[in-house]
Amino acid sequence: MDLFTAYEPWQLIAALAAAFGSAYVRGLTGFGMAILLVPVLALALTPIDAVLLANFLSIFIGMSEIVRLVRGAERSAWIIAGIVLLTAPLGFIALSLTTPSVARLIVALIAFSAFLAVLLPRRPAAQPGMVATGGVGVVSGLMTGYAGMPGPPVVPYYVGRDIPRETAKASMMLIFTIAPFAGLATGAVLEVLDWQLALLALGLFPAVLIGNKLGDRASGRMPDPVWRTFVGVVLAGAALAAFLRLL
Template sequence: MDVIAGYSIAAVLAALAAAFGSAFVRGLTGFGMAILIVPILALALSPVHAVLVTNFLSVFIGVSEIRRLLREAERSAWFIIAMVAVTTPVGLYALSLTTPAIARVVIAFIALSAFMAILLPRRRAAHHHPATTGGVGLLSGLMTGYAGMPGPPVVPYYVGRDIPRETAKASMLLIFTCASSVGLASGAAIGVLEWKLALLAALLFPAVLLGNWLGNKASGRIGDRSWRICVGMVLGGAAAAALWKAFV
């Protein structure tokens, strides 16, 4: 039996569970939804459709809390967003020139580098040279187009600095919301965006709202050190999964 947009009940239930779990991690750490939900959605959808559904969900949840993100995000987020908008199409073009095997290896090593960067000692809040910020935006845009994952360059940039947790989370989430919007626009431009994907995302959105709310509550109850450990664990798991997919 099929349900909305032609997806089976089993596929929708699995997607709901994935949406809830990944949104909880998002609320807890400030990132990780795409890293966790895309592989699960790709079991029932094509990889491109899985990324686009995730982009819809990221935009939906980002818009729902946009006032908080705008209020608490660091100004550097806007510079990174501008760079993401410019370089995402370049990432898409680079992806079209490489084989899937090479792409998996590149993505795996980028994810591993992000995990290693998060282990470095925290830097002072003032330590963010414009060239560093621009480089983060450049890499984030390339990764958005190449893998639908803007996070690997952005997370170490904010979490690795000695700034308030809420500032780091809001900055990352504002960037990811805008990057997802760019991803949807790119999908529409190249003709792979189907509007039934928005319907599926709308069906999954209540689970995302609930998971994100619970994750935010959990984040407020743990200390800064525990929060950074959670961030490191999510990045480490993502790096391990990417390496396994690339070489196994």
């Protein structure tokens, strides 16, 4: 299938706008690109193709700023990312066996659970123990494979702690750069990865790059309490949009 001719122009324009908007939110909050982008892409693509396309875009934008992410991330980010790589294939296999309607329901529940998690009181800055960190990695890996969304367990892990904003953002972004490799590798092994998605991702990438840059600049001018409130608003909006789509 030729991905550049299989869809109407309005669908490609919608994908471009979604790529820009979700990347802006990523630059502003440190997360949110996949959570916002996958449901919109799924309007034009199959759920599997939407996840894989989001994976390509997450890798492209993450590699464009990898030096800054490695320098600023907490050590726990490497642990979580490693576990994600090991467990994501299980989530992707589950996605390949699930009907689109069920997959969309689960994606909506994932987004809603992340919103509830950030409402909890902030915890001390100290890194949680290995059990908690490992659990975040496992759940994030399953969500990476199933919905292309490693964020729901990762965001509360960092944003919910009293650590510097830039440390939280760099840690989340590093995980979100590494995690998609597992999804793409699994898709290739299962022979459901259409490599034309990489070309489509390249076509959308300029919008992602610009949106991410503008969002990062806006983040630098935003007070920390406002930033954390915006994180909750983004998660709430993603959950609401996902549930509305089910109706």
